[in-house]
Amino acid sequence: MHPKLAEFLAGCRDEAPLQLGVVPFGMLYGIGAIQAGMPVWVAQLASAVVFAGAAQLVIVQMLAVGAGALPIGLTSGLLNLRHMLYSMSIAEHVRHLPRRWRLLLAYLLTDEAYAVAILRYQVTPAPDDRPDLRHWYFLGCGFTLWLTWQLSTAAGLLFGASVPAGWDIDFAVPLTFIALLAMLMKERAGQAAALVAALAALAFAALPYKLGLVVAIVLGLVAGVWASKRRGAER
Amino acid sequence: MSTAALLALLVVIGLVTFVYRYAMIGLFANRSLPGWLHALCRHIAPASFAALTAGELFIHGGEVVLALTAPKPWAALVAALVAWRTGNVLATIGAGMAALYVFKWLF
Structure with missing residues (x-):
């Protein structure tokens, strides 16, 4: 297998278990969007344009209670501010890449992709004897998350209403964060x-x-x- | 809110979010992070995920709710122990969900 593909697939593989938390998150967003009266195509588009789960969930919750554009914009602006910190922490690892790579990876820099990619960067040092291909790993993480996010949004929009609230599928989100936290606190x-x-x-x-x-x-x-x-x- | 206004709002939020995500990658493309920022970086992930998790578990509608009989924090504790012992995401989510159902049945 080509080393680039191997790195990409390793990223996909390590990101995969986290999708257990991402799927309910995306579905909840889809359900919330319908309840807030958002047109289906706008809700799906937002998952590609905004691509930030926590912010999207807050946006539909605020829309549902009739909040205006300014409070919604402010809240998501502050909520997403942490991505600037992620950007800072990943900067030194992607510095050597061409701009198109850096733009693409920045677009994919979400909570879950960042967490898995930064573990790789911090735990596996750059190899001396061959080119550093860890950005392919990062791309694998980001791509996996992006795909799940789009599909689970669609699933929430299409059949979200049939998931009983008593299943507490939303609880998978903090559980994902707890798993990541345990790994991060062991490493650092x-x-x-x-x-x-x-x-x-x-x-x-x-x-x-x-x-x-x-x-x-x-x-x-x-x-x-x-x-x-x-x-x-x-x- | 009209569809056009909503669309405009979402595009603005998306652009701002992208600027956040690219800002530091772009800014530090050709220079190193100053030492104190570099020291800060290693704490970004734990601080962010801890704050997010605490909010998910204990903040409901902008208010802190601490109740001994709330099943979610107890289930989270079980999940944290499993995460600590195994370092496995699937096991953590599985144990946490199972614990939640048990505690909901118990309380």
Whole structure:
């Protein structure tokens, strides 16, 4: 097998288990979009244009209660701000790539694709003796997620109404995050960052426009840096 | 909201999101991250996912709900233990869902 294809398929394979959380997420979005009165084609298009699950879910929830464009725009703008941090953390790994690659990978930089790809970048160092093909792995992660997101949106739009609420399929979303978190906290000195971010998310829950999430992540970062400085294990 | 207005709003949100995602990749294409930013990077993923998870588990309609008989946080705890022991995403989701059904039946 060609090494590029092998890397791509490895990315697809490692991203695959996460789809168990992505499918209900996408379906919930589809169901929510119909309930909010969004035309089906607009809802499907949004999954390609916005391509950010948490934000899309919030958008349809806000539309359903009649929120205006400004609060919806502000909320999703703040909610998605964390992607800029993902972008920063992935920047050094994709610097050597041509611009078309960087644009494509930026478009695919979602929570779940980022989490799997960054683990690969941080755990598997670049090989010395042959070209670094880890961007193909990243592409495999992003592509898998993109495809599932489009298909599960469509599934939610088409037959979402027939999934009983008592099944709690939405619970698969935080479970995915918990699985990722356990892996990330094993690999990095991330415990302090995670703990403070989680507590701060609750402490600042009342802030409008999902501002609490932004504050929580920033405080988590500060705590993480402070903790690793204290341990003297910086870099 | 009219369909045209909604479409415009979604395109703006999509563009802003893409700008976020490309911003730092573009900015640091030809230079290295300063040391302090580099030190920050390793904490981005754990901080983000912890904040998202805490919100999913304990925030409902903008308010923090802490209840001893809420099944989801207990199921999340079981899932966290499985995740910690196995490092397996499928096992974590399976255990978490199973635990949720058990706790819902118990409480």
